[in-house]
């Protein structure tokens with residue numbers, strides 16, 4: 549459920565690679581329990597924005613706040629504590645191909661906890677069951693479909709019960725039905741983990757089906773053009789670029805979830 553407590557605040561953020569400025573002056577708030585979508589055309593800096601939030605890239609200027617903590621001003625150790633509260637699912641899914649699903653999902657638990665192997669095995673089976681892969685512990689990634697691999701990677705991302713779940717293009721490479729199943733799974737996990745979800749995507753069906761909040765980045769303007777619930781933006785936003793994106797170029801303000 550969405551409360552009005554800011555989980556993450558991005559404040560006057562400028563992102564750059566060397567002297568190449570990608571985006572300037574990004575300011576928006578993500579509430580606890582939001583499913584927050586980072587939208588925008590190819591190359592506008594969506595994945596880079598995600599990297600600023602998960603500790604992989606420091607801002608050129610501006611800040612990322614986790615609650616009252618100015619993330620990039622913290623000591624490295626304190627940043628690591630926040631990052632441990634985040635589960636990340638990368639575009640590729642990136643499971644270790646030489647390991648079974650159980651071994652893949654167990655990795656963060658072995659790395660970050662002192663739990664005994666029997667408890668880890670139990671947690672692994674539980675996480676696999678949460679993503680609909682009960683009984684697949686001993687399978688190798690190559691034995692699974694693309695959708696199942698994504699779900700297995702998700703089981704690994706939620707191994708440590710994260711407060712924040714980050715997804716970079718989760719439905720890339722999935723057929724529409726698997727993509728829809730993944731959307732439903734994201735909604736279920738948000739409920740069961742009580743997590744705040746941040747997703748990079750340009751899948752409109754997915755955006756209308758699950759997003760509660762969003763930001764639109766534009767590569768020409770080099771800044772954000774809108775923030776808010778995408779369904780509300782579809783009805784109310786007057787920016788022609790955002791409207792074009794949200795209506796897939798038709799200009800018709802109707803929600804399409806298929």
Ligand SMILES: Nc1ncnc2c1ncn2[C@@H]1O[C@H](COP(=O)(O)OP(=O)(O)OP(=O)(O)O)[C@@H](O)[C@H]1O
Nearest residue numbers: 565566570588589590591592593594595596597748
């Ligand atoms: N490590 C890097 N060094 C220099 N430039 C980079 C680096 N990573 C990304 N870029 C450039 O920054 C720009 C934005 O990249 P980014 O991946 O954040 O965009 P995106 O909106 O996620 O794109 P897409 O939708 O195509 O995945 C691109 O022009 C890219 O070439």
